[in-house]
Amino acid sequence: MAAFADDKALTMAGRAVARLMPQTAASGLPRLHLQDGPIDLVIMAEGGTDAVEQAYRAAQARFVTVLDELCAELPLLRQGVTPETARPTGMIACRMRAAVEPLAVYGFITPMAAVAGAVAEEILAAMLEAGPLDRAAVNNGGDIALHLSPGRSLAIGMVTKPELGGIDLFGRFTLTHEDTARGLATSGRHGRSFSLGIADAVTVLARTAAMADAAATVIANAVDLPHHPLVQRLPANRIQPDSDLGDSLVTRDVGVLSLAEKTEALAGGVAMADRLCAEGLIERAALHLQGETCVTRETNHG
Amino acid sequence: MADPTATIRCDACPVMCNIRPGLAGACDRYANADGLLVRVDPLVLLEAAHAHGTPMVSLQPTEDWDGRLVRGADTFVTAIGAGTTYPDYKPAPFIVATDVDGVDMVTVVTEGVFSYCGVKIKIDTDRHLGNERSIVRAKGEPIGHVTTGEYGSQMLSLGGVGHLTGGGKKEGRVTCDTLLALSNKQAVELTIDDGATVIVQAGKAPIVNDVMETRMRVGCGSATIGIFAPQWLGKVDEVVVVDDHITGVLSEHQGGKLLGVQPTGIRMRGRRSTPGRYFQVAHPGTGWGGTDISDPLSILDPFDAKHARAGIRMLMVSTTGEHYGYYVLDNDLRPVQQEMPPELQESVERIAENCEPALCSVLFIGGAGGSLRAGVTDNPVRLTQSVGRSITRLTCGGAPVYLWPGGGITFMVDVLKLPDNAFGYVPTPALVAPIEFTLPLADYAAMGGYMDHVKQASALDTATPHRFAPQMSENPWPLLPMTKH
Numbered sequence: 046m047a048a049f050a051d052d053k054a055l056t057m058a059g060r061a062v063a064r065l066m067p068q069t070a071a072s073g074l075p076r077l078h079l080q081d082g083p084i085d086l087v088i089m090a091e092g093g094t095d096a097v098e099q100a101y102r103a104a105q106a107r108f109v110t111v112l113d114e115l116c117a118e119l120p121l122l123r124q125g126v127t128p129e130t131a132r133p134t135g136m137i138a139c140r141m142r143a144a145v146e147p148l149a150v151y152g153f154i155t156p157m158a159a160v161a162g163a164v165a166e167e168i169l170a171a172m173l174e175a176g177p178l179d180r181a182a183v184n185n186g187g188d189i190a191l192h193l194s195p196g197r198s199l200a201i202g203m204v205t206k207p208e209l210g211g212i213d214l215f216g217r218f219t220l221t222h223e224d225t226a227r228g229l230a231t232s233g234r235h236g237r238s239f240s241l242g243i244a245d246a247v248t249v250l251a252r253t254a255a256m257a258d259a260a261a262t263v264i265a266n267a268v269d270l271p272h273h274p275l276v277q278r279l280p281a282n283r284i285q286p287d288s289d290l291g292d293s294l295v296t297r298d299v300g301v302l303s304l305a306e307k308t309e310a311l312a313g314g315v316a317m318a319d320r321l322c323a324e325g326l327i328e329r330a331a332l333h334l335q336g337e338t339c340v341t342r343e344t345n346h347g
Numbered sequence: 348m349a350d351p352t353a354t355i356r357c358d359a360c361p362v363m364c365n366i367r368p369g370l371a372g373a374c375d376r377y378a379n380a381d382g383l384l385v386r387v388d389p390l391v392l393l394e395a396a397h398a399h400g401t402p403m404v405s406l407q408p409t410e411d412w413d414g415r416l417v418r419g420a421d422t423f424v425t426a427i428g429a430g431t432t433y434p435d436y437k438p439a440p441f442i443v444a445t446d447v448d449g450v451d452m453v454t455v456v457t458e459g460v461f462s463y464c465g466v467k468i469k470i471d472t473d474r475h476l477g478n479e480r481s482i483v484r485a486k487g488e489p490i491g492h493v494t495t496g497e498y499g500s501q502m503l504s505l506g507g508v509g510h511l512t513g514g515g516k517k518e519g520r521v522t523c524d525t526l527l528a529l530s531n532k533q534a535v536e537l538t539i540d541d542g543a544t545v546i547v548q549a550g551k552a553p554i555v556n557d558v559m560e561t562r563m564r565v566g567c568g569s570a571t572i573g574i575f576a577p578q579w580l581g582k583v584d585e586v587v588v589v590d591d592h593i594t595g596v597l598s599e600h601q602g603g604k605l606l607g608v609q610p611t612g613i614r615m616r617g618r619r620s621t622p623g624r625y626f627q628v629a630h631p632g633t634g635w636g637g638t639d640i641s642d643p644l645s646i647l648d649p650f651d652a653k654h655a656r657a658g659i660r661m662l663m664v665s666t667t668g669e670h671y672g673y674y675v676l677d678n679d680l681r682p683v684q685q686e687m688p689p690e691l692q693e694s695v696e697r698i699a700e701n702c703e704p705a706l707c708s709v710l711f712i713g714g715a716g717g718s719l720r721a722g723v724t725d726n727p728v729r730l731t732q733s734v735g736r737s738i739t740r741l742t743c744g745g746a747p748v749y750l751w752p753g754g755g756i757t758f759m760v761d762v763l764k765l766p767d768n769a770f771g772y773v774p775t776p777a778l779v780a781p782i783e784f785t786l787p788l789a790d791y792a793a794m795g796g797y798m799d800h801v802k803q804a805s806a807l808d809t810a811t812p813h814r815f816a817p818q819m820s821e822n823p824w825p826l827l828p829m830t831k832h
Contacts, residue, residue: 062767082360083374116361285373286354286365 061112063105077101081112084164086185092178103175104168104183111137111164122156123289125149137167144255147326148263151317155289161188162230162258169254183254188230188261190254193222201229220250226328228254232261233333239281239288239295243310243334244268249318250328260318260327268314268332275300302335311339351381355774359384383460383773462777464713465506466529467759469497470545470553471563471705473591473666475631475639476501477542484538488521489514493539499563503537503547505529511776523776530711530762530770530778543633549709550763556633562702564666568595568636569624571666571698576602578694585611585661589628589646589670591637599623612655612680614648636665643672650680662691668699708761711743711770713780715756723784729794730784731756739786744769 061081074097077088086108090100114135115122121133122141126149133142133156140163141156148154165183169190172181180199181192193199198221220226232238233246240262247265251257270276277298281290284297302310311334318330318341332339357364357372364372371378378385470476476493477483483491483503491505510522528535534548546554553560565571568590576597579586586597597603598611600623617628628646632639640646643663650659657678664671673691674682687695720727733739734756741748741756746764751757762770771779792798 082362083372113361116363119362284367284370286367287363 090181096176099175100172107171144259157289158262159255159259161185162254165190165254188258226250228257230257230261232265241266242269246333249330267317355379459782461713467710468503469708470501472560473637474633477539482540485525488518490522547707560705562667565701567593569593572600573602584659587663589636590666594625594628596623610654612651635670710759712759724795726795744781
């Protein structure tokens with residue numbers, strides 16, 4: 046990392062900012078933080094020191110234009126996807142569109158539902174093109190694109206309320222090279238994006254990060270108690286005038302629910318998740334609502 | 348004034364979010380606070396770099412980390428991203444106590460909105476950028492002026508309340524954009540009325556009329572003679588060092604006379620100051636030595652036949668060694684250009700070698716004498732007095748500042764000493780700059796500080812959004828005892 050160590054903060058052309066974060070205990074290698082506008086990526090790569098440096102440089106080089114590419118097609122990417130909708134042209138936009146297309150039958154969805162995962166995927170692809178890595182993860186605000194070389198695995202933990210500090214693991218599993226999933230995404234009403242549902246968090250494993258991202262959104266929307274008095278909703282565009290969700294009602298607050306209510310809401314989400322599993326769109330999902338956790342049927346995890 | 352109920356269109360990035368009051372944009376970095384666009388970036392923590400450490404070393408122990416953000420006195424909470432409070436009398440966003448060698452120190456961190464602020468720019472070049480008092484423009488709007496030049500450098504004074512809020516709306520916006528870019532170490536293009544176009548970026552070489560400046564002059568023409576006269580002795584009969592300020596002539600200069608250099612009959616144009624030193628041999632410009640000439644012979648009158656003789660060898664050179672020519676007088680005592688002998692070439696290279704790299708430096712200047720102080724203490728004048736007496740240390744994003752004497756809290760800071768993107772803006776327009784006041788806890792209590800808002804720095808937990816930044820090695824550690832400037 047010699048070349049990186051010279052730079053305190055690696056400022057790239059334009060707005061985007063890159064900097065190295067303290068190394069993790071496990072790898073001894075620093076992580077790379079890339080930020081531009083609303084995009085924050087935390088990137089971990091393991092492998093030879095040169096390979097990691099090459100990968101980080103490739104990530105930076107690819108990152109510089111990402112936001113501009115997306116913004117160039119933003120109006121189209123904020124439109125609901127139907128077979129008639131025009132196709133975007135950008136690489137990332139195409140990943141987004143491809144991920145949400147099979148989900149459109151379950152309701153209104155725009156390519157923006159997959160934006161975080163698609164960006165993570167694109168950056169990971171650029172890193173792997175630069176050279177071989179043992180393990181790599183591009184984390185775009187909880188939507189993560191993963192790379193595992195043969196023999197490698199990744200331990201994944203799910204925590205509640207990370208914003209309060211402390212680690213309260215409510216679920217953990219290990220992903221190996223043999224697993225087909227390379228995307229991990231979490232959606233819910235506490236993130237930056239709006240949710241139509243009431244789930245605190247839905248974590249999805251899928252083949253790609255874009256698919257995991259879009260599916261997590263759809264499953265989180267399905268965890269719901271329609272017209273429940275304890276659920277406060279507002280039209281999305283009342284909060285964010287430019288929201289791709291228009292005047293759809295998005296969840297602002299949820300009161301304390303009874304166990305029966307939680308079970309009912311989660312059942313709707315699990316049914317959706319099981320359906321997506323059966324269609325082969327996702328690998329598995331964990332759903333979380335006010336301390337209750339459900340996962341997709343084990344039979345799906347063949 | 349800002350309309351507190353208005354939706355703001357944020358132009359920080361191409362997403363261009365419309366942000367309703369009280370809410371943040373898609374990035375969670377910019378928010379609409381009562382009609383003002385404010386930065387709500389994660390707090391930047393400066394970590395004292397170990398003397399031997401690399402810049403990005405974390406001081407958090409990885410094994411038995413207990414989840415707290417700040418371990419002790421080797422982490423300093425800066426105001427970058429601290430946000431501001433409105434109205435002013437609300438306590439500053441973070442009032443943080445750190446134990447330093449047994450003394451409880453308090454750092455009050457806030458981001459100040461500076462309606463009175465600007466940048467002072469030093470551009471290392473002798474090229475004429477514009478006359479003193481000429482208007483400096485960005486995107487066609489007046490944003491400042493050329494001020495008195497310094498040794499080897501041209502000086503600009505940009506911003507200030509007159510351009511920010513005292514002029515047209517567009518003028519204010521462009522001024523704010525330009526100040527923000529310069530303060531955040533970005534490049535801007537400036538044009539000077541009846542002068543040059545210059546691209547300025549802190550810590551980088553200036554680009555004057557599309558040409559990158561590489562060297563500062565070694566000194567004025569007279570100083571150059573004073574430095575190099577012995578090295579020319581015997582190799583040449585006359586040397587003229589062309590400079591917009593003072594052009595030096597070896598045979599007339601005290602430096603040449605003392606070495607026994609004989610008169611050559613040279614006659615200079617311009618106004619003679621003292622022997623061998625001439626003012627105004629030409630007009631200012633971007634040619635030889637910051638003058639407007641491209642042919643150096645144009646500053647000479649015919650040689651005086653009383654002293655001149657055929658065969659006299661003359662070197663003409665600029666004060667950066669960038670332009671030079673070698674001439675020999677013919678039988679009509681006219682200088683004729685000839686190829687330069689290698690030993691003279693060496694001396695020209697020596698001039699170039701002694702020139703320092705030309706850079707732009709940008710100092711942010713702001714006055715924190717106003718209501719911002721009310722976020723620190725309920726008796727604002729005591730803060731001013733405490734800063735004035737050096738009891739309270741003022742830092743800007745953890746960087747040392749120069750505090751102007753006299754009333755108020757007016758300070759200057761080298762923007763290169765701050766972490767990147769430390770400055771923000773509000774659409775007033777005004778700049779938002781981080782500012783930290785550090786003082787012993789007891790003194791803070793005595794000045795009427797908000798004691799019930801003091802948090803132990805070690806009690807800040809990971810719930811507070813933050814990022815770590817390395818302490819710049821040349822900056823003094825803000826929590827260490829202060830030495831007076």
